[in-house]
Amino acid sequence: MVEAATLALELVQRCGGSRCSMRRARKAIELGAEELKNGEQTVSFAAAVDETLKVKCGRRPTTLRDIRYFTGALMRRCPELKNFPVRKLTPQHCSRFLESAFSSGRQRYKARAVMSGILSLSLRRGWCRQNPLLRVDAPSFREQVIAVLNPEEIKCLRNAAESPEFRDCAPAVWIMMYAGIRPGEVARLRWCDVDMEERVISVRPLASKTGGARHVTVQPVLERLLTGYGIPEGNRPLCPPNWPLRWRRFRKEAGWGSGGRFRAWRPDVLRHTYASYHAKWFRDFPLLQMEMGHRSSTLLRARYLNMEGVSREGAALFWEVPEKEELHG
Structure with missing residues (x-):
């Protein structure tokens, strides 16, 4: 009973104190329950990679090779990413993983594109609420002079x-x-x-x-x-x-x-x-x-x-x- 009363008091305080109505409190409970349920509906980054490779199995071998290479390097050099829930990935997480895994701007640029594709698929599957990489600036790098035959x-x-x-x-x-x-x-x-x-x-x-x-x-x-x-x-x-x-x-x-x-x-x-x-x-x-x-x-x-x-x-x-x-x- 004491725990129930404590929870009720906390709910009232978070919903506006003395101005909290029963309708507002019930709405807060519904939203909280929905958020809790959504938070549990997710998969690890490694599982999202596997699903991406299945969906793209008909793509060019070079495309599949790039996905395997960049995601493999990310998970190998940042071990915590492998089992990291995609719903909990933030722009700060993504930026840190990319910077830790790749030293060159060109590699980060390509890895960001691959990782963004995986998170976009996760968004469509309902495993996350947004693609955090859309809020991460693309790495800048200097392009080499393009070769032309004389x-x-x-x-x-x-x-x-x-x-x-x-x-x-x-x-x-x-x-x-x-x-x-x-x-x-x-x-x-x-x-x-x-x-x-x-x-x-x-x-x-x-x-x-x-x-x-x-x-x-x-x-x-x-x-x-x-x-x-x-x-x-x-x-x-x-x-x-x-x-x-x-x-x-x-x-x-x-x-x-x-x-x-x-x-x-x-x-x-x-x-x-x-x-x-x-x-x-x-x-x-x-x-x-x-x-x-x-x-x-x-x-x-x-x-x-x-x-x-x-x-x-x-x-x-x-x-x-x-x-x-x-x-x-």
């Missing part, structure tokens, strides 16, 4: 593509360089995705890195190269068999690799080259954003464009623009 390097690639040994690799190389399609995407393209009548290449959801479809314009230089190669009929893969190995050998033949005339090959350099020369010649950022498959122009401007050393004259040479058009470009 005319000599482009010429070496074109020469290697014309050699009999690598003729079957040529279309994939041309499409990466003159359509900006990612290496992983081009490996999933089929010849039926190349529509020469409409002059577009369809990157379907199953082939796209981001899971969204897009159409990329076949510019005249790419049209000439593909037409000269001859477009096979049917649903055949665009890349030759054993493409990853052939692609490495192709780059070595062109001058990249051990003992080559150029430095190490830089990932996505063909995509960056396409974006920079496209921006320099066409001067159409909305079009380039659509062709690259970006949701906004922020990423495009911040990471993919390197205008240093890219001139209008060089862009005209890249796109093989006739002299008459170049004068009026």
Whole structure:
């Protein structure tokens, strides 16, 4: 009886003292009971990671690899996070875990995106009331200068593509360089995705890195190269068999690799080259954003464009623009 009276007195005091009505007290009890129930409906961060991997099991292997890598590093370097209830995670917790687990701004940036995806799924499942990472500023870091191929390097690639040994690799190389399609995407393209009548290449959801479809314009230089190669009929893969190995050998033949005339090959350099020369010649950022498959122009401007050393004259040479058009470009 004494405990009950103590609880009743505390309830009255917290609900307004002498002004507390029975209706207000009952409302406080209901809200407290609901909050207690919600607080018990949660899972550990490790369980939320497992559920995320199940939900995203159909995503690209690289996407799943990133989720496993960053969440594994977080739980390994911050052991308390593994069994931490996701409902109790605060912005301060998240910020501390990210800073403790990763030393570089780039790593924290990527880890924050992965962790935010897990907490967004937890929110949809009812395991938490908010995504605390939405209140944590994204880490800042300085982007490295994006690499762009110069005319000599482009010429070496074109020469290697014309050699009999690598003729079957040529279309994939041309499409990466003159359509900006990612290496992983081009490996999933089929010849039926190349529509020469409409002059577009369809990157379907199953082939796209981001899971969204897009159409990329076949510019005249790419049209000439593909037409000269001859477009096979049917649903055949665009890349030759054993493409990853052939692609490495192709780059070595062109001058990249051990003992080559150029430095190490830089990932996505063909995509960056396409974006920079496209921006320099066409001067159409909305079009380039659509062709690259970006949701906004922020990423495009911040990471993919390197205008240093890219001139209008060089862009005209890249796109093989006739002299008459170049004068009026």
